[in-house]
Amino acid sequence: SKEPYPKVILVASSSPGEGKSPVAANLAAMFARHRKTTLIVDGDFRRPSQHKFTGKKNSAGLLRFLRAPNRVVPETPHDLVRNRDLGIMALDSDLLFLLRAGGVTRDLGEVVDNADFDRFFDVLRAIFDVIIIDTPPVGLFPDALLLSRYADESVFVCKHNHENRHKIKFALTKLENSESPVLGTIMNQMSHSRRHQYGYGYQDYGYGYYGNKDYADYYADREES
Numbered sequence: 661s662k663e664p665y666p667k668v669i670l671v672a673s674s675s676p677g678e679g680k681s682p683v684a685a686n687l688a689a690m691f692a693r694h695r696k697t698t699l700i701v702d703g704d705f706r707r708p709s710q711h712k713f714t715g716k717k718n719s720a721g722l723l724r725f726l727r728a729p730n731r732v733v734p735e736t737p738h739d740l741v742r743n744r745d746l747g748i749m750a751l752d753s754d755l756l757f758l759l760r761a762g763g764v765t766r767d768l769g770e771v772v773d774n775a776d777f778d779r780f781f782d783v784l785r786a787i788f789d790v791i792i793i794d795t796p797p798v799g800l801f802p803d804a805l806l807l808s809r810y811a812d813e814s815v816f817v818c819k820h821n822h823e824n825r826h827k828i829k830f831a832l833t834k835l836e837n838s839e840s841p842v843l844g845t846i847m848n849q850m851s852h853s854r855r856h857q858y859g860y861g862y863q864d865y866g867y868g869y870y871g872n873k874d875y876a877d878y879y880a881d882r883e884e885s
Contacts, residue, residue, distance in 0.1 A: 666812035668791045670703075670840050674799040674831035678819035681709045683846055684794040687815065692756035696789040699748075701759045703793045703807050705768065708761035710794055720747025721762020726774050733779045737787050757788075768803050781810050798831040804838075811840035818847055 671684040684700060691698040702710035702721065711718045725731055725745040734740040741748055749758045771777055784791055793811060795804035808814065814835050818828060836842050 665790075666843060667785060667789070668793065668811045668840075669843070670793045670795055670804060670808055670811035670814040671817060672795050672798050672804040672814055672831070672835055673817040673819075674828050675797045676800070678797075678817050680797075680817040681794050682713070683815075683817045684792050685710065685713055688790070688792040689752075689756060691790040691792075692753050695755065697755050697757075697787075698790045698792065699757045699759060699784060699788045701784075701791060701793045702761040703795045703803070705761050705763070705765045705771065706796050706801065706803070708764065710758055711760045714749060714751065714758065716749065716760075718760050718762065718764075720745060721760030722746070722771065723761055723763035723765060725762060725780075726771060726777065727763070731776060733776050733783060735783060740783070740787060759784075768806050772806050772809075798835055799827055805834060808835070808838035808840040813843035814838070814840045816842050816845045818845055 669687070671680055671687065673680040681704070688698045688700045700710055702708045705723060708718050708721075711721075724747070725743065728745045731745065734743050734746070740746065741750075745762070747760060747762070749760070750756070751758055765771075793807055795807055798804045804814075816832055816835060832842060832845075
């Protein structure tokens with residue numbers, strides 16, 4: 661029977677620096693506190709960060725598993741946890757787990773076009789009560805939209821007074837039209853002051869809506885290991 665809540669939630673934002681990854685981690689922890697077996701999937705393969713919250717390296721995870729020449733898709737929780745390429749980590753409770761990115765790539769097709777990924781995600785759905793997918797910014801990259809086919813609904817994270825409203829609307833529209841419509845928006849890091857207003861500049865919409873500096877900044881501090 662259908663769960664009374666979305667089983668797989670994709671977490672997205674319009675641009676970097678809006679606190680999306682910490683929000684995804686906290687959202688997963690909240691479900692675990694409510695006794696749901698919860699998995700965080702670091703789906704930001706361009707600049708993974710979930711492993712940094714644990715103090716561990718990005719040495720195992722989804723990419724490493726999918727790149728393994730003799731991989732076998734785990735079918736049981738026991739096999740899932742024992743798989744060294746996946747390296748699924750139990751966090752601060754027996755209900756909260758992390759699947760790291762396991763490397764970096766700018767080609768998401770390496771993941772979503774892999775025949776084993778669909779089978780693997782079906783296994784994750786069967787084993788976990790809730791899955792939270794952390795993704796790159798919707799305004800910069802199409803990754804969240806490609807991963808939306810695996811999610812039931814999305815949560816959009818917005819930092820207060822961080823981005824102009826047109827970029828936010830652009831990102832929200834793309835996400836709303838994806839395969840995981842927006843469940844709600846989280847306004848992050850609210851300030852009591854209103855020292856400046858949102859911008860009103862109009863530009864052509866598309867992935868070129870952001871400048872070269874936005875892309876360079878995003879990749880600047882990624883961790884290769």
